[in-house]
Amino acid sequence: MTPPSAVSLRRVSKQFGGVPAVDDLSLEIGQGQFVTLLGPSGCGKTTTLRMIGGFEHPDRGEIALGGVPMGNRPPYQRPTSLVFQQYALFPHLTVAGNIGFGLRERRIAPAEIRRRVEEMLELVELPGLGQSRPQALSGGQQQRVALARSLVLEPTVLLLDEPLGALDLRLRRQMQIELKHIQRRVGITFLYVTHDQEEALTMSDRIVVMNRGQIEQDGTPEEVFERPRTRFVAEFTGARNVFDATVTAVSDERATVAFGGLQVDVRNDGWRPGDAVTVVLRPERVRLGCADQAPARSSRWPATVTECIYKGAVMAYTVALPDGTPLMVERARDRADGAIPAGETVGAAFDGDDLVVLAADS
Numbered sequence: 001m002t003p004p005s006a007v008s009l010r011r012v013s014k015q016f017g018g019v020p021a022v023d024d025l026s027l028e029i030g031q032g033q034f035v036t037l038l039g040p041s042g043c044g045k046t047t048t049l050r051m052i053g054g055f056e057h058p059d060r061g062e063i064a065l066g067g068v069p070m071g072n073r074p075p076y077q078r079p080t081s082l083v084f085q086q087y088a089l090f091p092h093l094t095v096a097g098n099i100g101f102g103l104r105e106r107r108i109a110p111a112e113i114r115r116r117v118e119e120m121l122e123l124v125e126l127p128g129l130g131q132s133r134p135q136a137l138s139g140g141q142q143q144r145v146a147l148a149r150s151l152v153l154e155p156t157v158l159l160l161d162e163p164l165g166a167l168d169l170r171l172r173r174q175m176q177i178e179l180k181h182i183q184r185r186v187g188i189t190f191l192y193v194t195h196d197q198e199e200a201l202t203m204s205d206r207i208v209v210m211n212r213g214q215i216e217q218d219g220t221p222e223e224v225f226e227r228p229r230t231r232f233v234a235e236f237t238g239a240r241n242v243f244d245a246t247v248t249a250v251s252d253e254r255a256t257v258a259f260g261g262l263q264v265d266v267r268n269d270g271w272r273p274g275d276a277v278t279v280v281l282r283p284e285r286v287r288l289g290c291a292d293q294a295p296a297r298s299s300r301w302p303a304t305v306t307e308c309i310y311k312g313a314v315m316a317y318t319v320a321l322p323d324g325t326p327l328m329v330e331r332a333r334d335r336a337d338g339a340i341p342a343g344e345t346v347g348a349a350f351d352g353d354d355l356v357v358l359a360a361d362s
Helices: 045-053 095-099 101-105 110-123 139-151 169-186 197-203 221-226 231-236
Strands: 007-016 019-029 034-038 060-065 080-083 157-161 189-194 206-211 214-219 241-250 254-259 262-267 276-281 298-311 314-320 326-332 345-351 356-359
Touching: 007 045, 019 045, 019 060, 019 214, 034 045, 034 197, 045 060, 045 080, 045 157, 045 189, 080 139, 095 101, 095 110, 095 139, 101 110, 110 139, 110 169, 139 169, 169 189, 169 197, 189 197, 197 221, 206 221, 206 231, 214 221, 214 231, 231 241, 231 276, 231 356, 254 276, 262 298, 298 326
Parallel strands: 034 189, 034 206, 080 157, 157 189
Antiparallel strands: 007 019, 007 060, 206 214, 241 254, 241 276, 254 262, 276 356, 298 314, 298 345, 314 326
């Protein structure tokens, strides 16, 4: 018998002041998955999270946790726990006092509280800091205390509302890895909210991209990044080369699309001559200085570098397509060859199969 989903949303809607925040949303999340709701501010991701946790109630639809309908149950009657962006630690309590606060509210025996708090301190790698005060800790340590305070309640679903937003870049990247390791160790479902696509790609088993209260795409990080289904998903996940194009010819398996002064051979996904489409090309897929050696199906042309930006391990270039349209290119920095200076003309090429071709109205 298949176990019930950890989280099930069926046609859930929520409005504030007559404005839809979540619109007829359905979603199933399996047991033990790390799922991220990704999208811009106002897309409905935090409202969705708060409805799952019982902090808001849907106007329509049903939310079930572990197969049990939640109705209008308050947060303390749900098998969830929420980690906020602002950690909201009690400054007058020790680290151990903060972690054990919810257990004391549930009238758990003191000996059991001490045992579970010590387990949490080990899990979040803060052993020996139980008697410290939160204000004596770094931002990363405070974030771990907030995480431990939620996990000690043994929820079946942990809800995380942009919990790394207050950290600097180095700590944020470190905590992304640590959060994923903790999730694997405890084995429970994590539902994470962020507007940062790098965060989502780093940690998630699944990414649910939201826009205007609805789901644009639901898939693995690789699917969402490499094969976006809509223009919005492509642009939100960092695709900087997104162009309007037209299908000019088709055969059984191949099609030709025209954009930027190029005619590019691509896979035929049911296109017809004259179809208006959108093409997406990741900057790292373009090769510079090698047009003469490019594969037969590649589009090749001489391009002038108009901008060169040093980004550490990567050099970012802007070159021009044959009609003058700017094209963004990124490639690993090669110290032997050095950077290509602005104003230099080089060969540029990309493989047509690296293009993602979408219907123009997607």
